[in-house]
Amino acid sequence: MSIEFIILITAYACGFYMSWNIGANDVANSMASAVGAKAITIRQAVFIAGILNIVGATFIGSHVTNTIRKGIISNEVMSDPHIALLGALAALLASALWITFATWKSLPVSTTHSIVGAMLGFGVVAGGFSVVKWEKLFAVVMSWIISPVFSLALSFIMFKIIVRLIISRRNASLRALNLSPYFIGLAVFIVILSFLFKTPLGTRLSLTTCHALLLSFIIAVCIALICWWFLTQKVKHSKIMETAESIFRRIQIGTSCYVALAQGANDVANAIGPLAVIYFIVTTGTLGTQVPVPNFLLLFGGVGIAIGIAMWGYRVMETVGTRITTLSNTRGFSVDFAAATTVLIASKLGLPVSTTHAAVGGVIGVGLARGIDAVNFRTIGMIIIYWIITVPAAALTSMILFKLLILLFGR
């Protein structure tokens, strides 16, 4: 058995473990508000989140691994395939270890940041500080700040709009019903756009930006109208008095799906990116400037996430669902919408943004719009500290592991 083979097997195991972890812990990002608001049961949430994570990972997930690997450290380090191989493995192991530690200690850290930190650590050991592309690193760090802020602004505005147009009005439930196609349409529009811009399907259709926009718009309008029709039927035949919140409960199921999809698309790269690099080196023996991510690896990551959700997500959602009762449906909708939109836009730009952070940003936004009874801003400060700690911690672990791997397998 060659060394490469052992490394590949280890990488598969780690990649699976990472994706399992994303599913197990981060499922709360997408489904927590819907479960908390009793829009869906935990069983339904597990099922929906699992399927949509697989779909998001396989179809919208990035087919080339880019920013995470390349942006932060320069190509020189990666010129030697053997070093690159060990480096990618070290990074994967390091982030898996850090994530395990964080889960054990209940620290709210992001998988995205740990993998970026781990990559950085290995790069520094392999090529010294000169290989670090500081401006790229700076851009990535900025995106961590920008994405929660963007999500915050989006959820703030969305909630204010809902208050102004719907819930503060006299005939709130009727208005909610009549305006629902706009909200649904907006969400669908962004999903379709990201499908068109990010997937091989989009490239195969070779649409211009203008056409893509038009096509997404048309599909969004159609889906929005269909949803509206269904919603109207449902509400008409419903026995209980419908309120704006109960109508948004139904819409919120849709937005939760939206987050799950975005999460699958975005977060799968964390687990699969380094694995794809290792896979490429082992199978071809070379290393290009960009590494393609084969479909089956994306599917592998998606399935890993889904298994994580099925095995552990249950417990997470039970905990979260019973505790987050102050997040009503209109609030949950605003949070979900902001988080998913942020993640999809960021992943379109190739930035390693964390779904967790986008979701936290969304909650803060609604909180600032005075939509939540009580939000603890001090723990938000703690969360930010962990965002910052994650990178050096993962980097340090990765450095040590890389040294060890060089000792074991190095020449």
Added chain:
Amino acid sequence: MRLPFLTIFLSSPFDGLLEHAEKVKECSLLFQQAIECSIASQCRSFGEFREQVSQLEHEADAIKRRIRGHIPKGTLMMVDKFQFFNYLKEQDKVLDTVEDILDWISFKELPAIPNDVASDLRQLVDISMSPIEELSLMVSEAIDYFKTFSNKAREVVKERIRGIRIKEHNVDQLEKNLKQKLFSLKIDAVDIFFLIRLVEYIGNIADHAENAGDMMRAMIAQ
């Protein structure tokens, strides 16, 4: 589990506020019975009522402490934190006053008073109780408002506050009249002191209810 979500959310302080208001309401019913009993001669169950009120006061105190304990530094609330605490303080003072009155009555046998004064006293207690009973309604209406921010719901709360204010005014009028009557009574000076103080105490209840209403008005200000 690593759940950044969980730590952000705090349990709603308004739920606690409503619970506290319910306790106040429960207390007011007991208080009314206790007063009725003590005005009627040969009251045996007064001690029991007093015991129950003090029990309720303890429970309400526990709720108050729980609310305060679950709002750590750095909490962002829907309403201004200080207004919220001030409201809670006023609502709690209603209970404290009720307890004080029962203590006061327990110090001394209620002197024999003419029937019309007795009926005035009963009436005073009656109308002092109604603003208190409305506190819990006001809180639940305010919760409705915070859910929707609708003008309609806000008007409902404002109407309730107005109602409490008017009732407080009525209590004041009655209190004044009653005091006048008491001074014209030909009874022992100590008894007069005792009764005047009692009437003042009872009047305080509605004052605190009105203060609570004012605080609520500040909380729902746009």
